[in-house]
Each structure stands twice: as C-alpha cells, then as structure tokens.
Amino acid sequence: TVDTKPTQSGLTEFVGTAPVGDTIGMVIANVDSGLSENLHLQKQFRSLGILSARTGGGPQIMSMDEAVKATNTQVVSIQMPRDTKGGAGHGSLIIVGGDDVSDVRRAIEVALAAVPTHFGDVYNSPAGHLELQYTARASEAAHFAFNAPIGKAYGLIAGAPAGIGVVMGDTALKAANVDVLSFASPAYGTSFSNEGILHISGDSGAVRQAVIAAREVGLDLLGTLAGKPKNDFPSYI
C-alpha cells in the first residue's frame, strides 16, 4: 500500500499546503533569469510566489485575489491545466511577483489559508460538479484571470457537465441585472474542461442574487445524474 502521510519539508522554497485540492505554496527568493524569461510572466520580478494545485481553479484564484489585496505583490501569471484528477475541471498554476521574498511569502501564506473557504461552494457528485464564487470587491487575480473590473462585485457560476453550466448561466442572467463578462465552454476559454462557466460583474446585491439562483438550479440538475452534490467545506455565499 502507498504511504500517503505528508512529509515535512525544510526547503526555504516551501511555504505550505492547503488541506484540499493538492494545493502547494512555494517561493523563490531570487529566481534564475534563464527560468523566469521562460515563464511567460506579465512582468519580471526578483522574488516569485507560486500557488499550484491539481484540483481548482477558481478557489485558488479567488484565494490569491484576497492575498494580493493584503500584500505588496503583483499577479504575473495564471495558467489553468486540464486536471481535477479525472474530474471535469481545471487545476492551477498562479505566480505572483514582488521585490522582497517576505512579501511573496506572505501572499502565499494568505492564499493557502483562504483556499478551504473558497471550496465552500464547490459541489461534487460522481457525475460532475458545480462551482460558485463571489466577491463584493474584485482585485488583481480575478481581474487577471477573468477580466473582472477591479473594485466591483464579481461572480463565477460553473457547472459540469458543461450543459448544466449553460442552464445555470441562463438562470443567473434572468435572476438579476448583472453584466456578462464572458461565458467559457469546452472549446472557448477553458482548457477543454467539461464546464460551462459564466463570469458576471455589477452591483453586489445583484451579483450575489444571480449566483444564488444559479446554485439552486445547478444542484437540482446535477442531482438527477448521480445524486445530491456535496460540498466539503461550509458554503460561504
């Protein structure tokens, strides 16, 4: 049998892990230029913070959105592999830059601590998943990843298989007066994930109402395939 008990790390690069999503946080104090030139970073920095996960996605991006608000760091890269370990969604590789390693270390610490919260409205069943995210005030990571206007409320509404996300999106737009930022689907704006994902912006009450209405419809539809979808952390929306 495989021994899955996590081991300790004494590396200076290691910051920590989150208890969900196989999420790991690391820093590089003074990154080799031959590497950083090949990372497709929006801007070059001496110190990098790295948040990466097998499952998620949205939760890690929203967690980093909080982290950059709290620290002197800048999002320089967000990449979404096709992953979730046989599931329908994405993993993540998120990089922030800073002039000082203590800044990026702090950002990664804040992000890791926020990851469980942002899994609160991720619902799984054997047949698929739903993901809902909400913030009253989008910041740099939501803007970088999803074009969310900074300082305005932002909502993410996703369903898998993708058709469920289409109906969730329609429900959301009928529930409240919000702006459509984009709608991602398997061949447009995802990494071939089996998701329909609506990104919305607007007045915080309207965005929240739209997300909540979509969640109800998504739970109902996904349940018809393989039973009631379950979240592993407390709902936060």
Add this chain to the structure above:
Amino acid sequence: TVDTKPTQSGLTEFVGTAPVGDTIGMVIANVDSGLSENLHLQKQFRSLGILSARTGGGPQIMSMDEAVKATNTQVVSIQMPRDTKGGAGHGSLIIVGGDDVSDVRRAIEVALAAVPTHFGDVYNSPAGHLELQYTARASEAAHFAFNAPIGKAYGLIAGAPAGIGVVMGDTALKAANVDVLSFASPAYGTSFSNEGILHISGDSGAVRQAVIAAREVGLDLLGTLAGKPKNDFPSYI
C-alpha cells in the same frame, strides 16, 4: 459514503438523462440574449435544446443526428471537452435551436433515448477503448461535427491509445473502397484526446465493411494490453 441515487427534478428546463455517460438533456424556452450571444452558436434561436455528457462524444452526436432528422430543429453548436472521467476520450456539449420549445424538447427526448444504442459499439478495457459508429444516411449533426456528407453513409472508427486507431484506420481503408473525410489524432482535430479517429463516407455497404474490419483489428490489439474489451450495450453494427 456518497449517496448516488439520482434525484428528481421539477425544473421546466429538465428533460431527462440517459443511463450511460452521465448524459443529461435540458431545454431553455426563451434564452437570455446576453448568454446566447456568448455561446458561439452558428445561428441564434429563441429556444435551445442542450445535450451534455461526461463520457462521449460520438454516441451523443450520432443520437442527435437521429433527433434532428425527426424534428424541426437545427444543430447550432457541438463542443468536445477532454473528459471520459480519466479515460482517453471526449465528453460533449451539443446545442440545437428551434423556434418553439416543444420542438427542441422533442429533439432532446429522441436523442436521450438513442444514446444507449450508440454505445453498443463502444468497447472499454482498463487500457483504453474502441468506438465504432455507422449510419446509412448522415444528417445534420454528423455533418456539423465530422463534415459527413448529408444523405450518404458515414462511419467513425476510433481507438485508444491513439496508435491503435492508426492501425484500425489503415485496416478500414484497405477493407473497402471508401472516402476519407479526415483522421483526427491527439494534436490534430481532437481536444488532446488519446485517440486515433478515422471518419469515412461512401457507399453504405463499403462503409459498413470498413467499420467492421476495423472493429476486429481494434479488439485484437487493445486486448493485448489489459484483456478483452467489453461493450456495455448490444452491438448495433
């Protein structure tokens, strides 16, 4: 333990599910324009029918091919996520449009009912899969997805891992005089699936003969990896 017993849905959008592939069918009677403008539809319609699955792919497309023959609807979108829940193939998001929700609802009902039939020549083993599809008379969905000439016989020949599909394709083209529509492979024409997929057209007897010859070779080759591949529904070709 997870309770996987499907739940009922009373939503007007819910049409039904198929007993394979985590396949769900839904309709939207009067789609929000902010959503439909972002769905990359070939044409805008008031009413949409949505067929979506975690596994397949070909079976759902062939099922919709029958459905549009039988109803006053038009295929407006076919997207293929990389899925099959850890397997080597695709899931699906198929959208049809119509002027009346009763038309699109009927199309989704017909398609859902046809899905098990079209899994009849999908063979699985722990090492991969084969998929064969045949129709004597291709219609709109096969044309939209695979460029099958409408009204002519069409055949799909797929193997995973992809190299098996290459040998199946060679076998098919040597077995009968058919036209090659295309050959899809991991980097060309798939969503990075691990499949080799030959699409053929021509005289119905020749297409059928090519598909049957390819099936025999595929079963033989895939069996060498992890045992005899099995279909879960009766073979229909």
Add this chain to the structure above:
Amino acid sequence: TVDTKPTQSGLTEFVGTAPVGDTIGMVIANVDSGLSENLHLQKQFRSLGILSARTGGGPQIMSMDEAVKATNTQVVSIQMPRDTKGGAGHGSLIIVGGDDVSDVRRAIEVALAAVPTHFGDVYNSPAGHLELQYTARASEAAHFAFNAPIGKAYGLIAGAPAGIGVVMGDTALKAANVDVLSFASPAYGTSFSNEGILHISGDSGAVRQAVIAAREVGLDLLGTLAGKPKNDFPSYI
C-alpha cells in the same frame, strides 16, 4: 468483474507491449496513402512503426531515441495527448518511418524493451508526479520532441502539480551551468498538462548534476502533499 488478463495477437501489425504505461507497439508494412496523408507526418514512408501509450510521454520518447540510434528509421511524428488516466501528464503517439518493415519492426522492439528503464525516474504519489530523464547523447526523437541538440547531453525535469516543476527548474539552473532549451507549462508547450517541464542541454556532467539536484527538491516538495513519491522501476540517473 473485468477480466484484465492480456490476450495474444496474431496480427502482422502487432509487435508487442511494455509492462508499464499501457504501451503498445505496432507496424504497418505498407501504409494506405489515404491514411498516411492525413497523419501529419514530417515525411512519407512506405513502412511505419507506431509506439503509443496512455501514460508517458517522456519515457516513450527517450526509448524511441535509443531505438532510432540502433536502426535505419526516422522519426516522422510525435504527438502528446493529455492523459495518464486521471494523472497530471501526457500519453504518447510516436511514429517512425522506414523503407522496410523489418527496420521499423526492429525500432519498435528496441523502444518497447527500453520503456521500463525510462520509467526509473518517474515518481508517483496520489498528489502528483516527478519525471526526470537524462541522456549523454541526444538523438532524433529527443531532437524532434524537445529540440535537444543531437549528440549533446540532454535532460528533462518535470514536476506536477506544475508549480513544483517551476521550483525544480530553478533548482536545476542554479545547480550547474547548462543551457535552457525551453520551459513548458500548462498553457505553453504542453497539452494542458499540470506540469512544469524544464528541458536542458550541455556538458554531460553539468546536465546530470542539474537533473539530480532537481530530483531531490521535487521529491521533497511533492512529499508534502500526499507522502513520499515512489518509482516503480529502478532509478537510472
């Protein structure tokens, strides 16, 4: 229960399998031109050798690198599906061409025999994987896939989730004086895999030193998620 005992094949196209990765080897003595024109081959040949796998990737490419050194064949295609059966990496479809089927058959035999060796530095845990590859003298397959300069030492350093590969890459470039060929990540140069992959070239001692330093850091970091990663074949680097 599924009977997974591999079956025998008497087909002339069948060469063999490897005991890892669901890897199969096949040949086509005289390929149908309608097929080969659609395979996106770098050059057309009468006889094709086909190596294809659900898991890997790097091991199969390095194995074919040895095989083309040993035979009168040419690499004509390397495609990398997103696969590993729910894991974070790639499968493979590798095609070699030759004027004589005995040449391509020999190449496939040599490659199949070399596959277990090249899994020696693939380490898996429930949370992800590491892959290290090294050759003192890159040949055609490493050049075709990774732009490795022919005749020089080449190293591959990969970690999943992708952020681990970023830190492994930084470690490698600080450990020894090597040339960066490229760095692949989920959105750049992979098939949306959840990997960070550094490709290096240079003096054989330096490349080896860089790979070994990266391996140590990767084992340490990946272990923090779900325990000590394990290789299934003896380490060869």
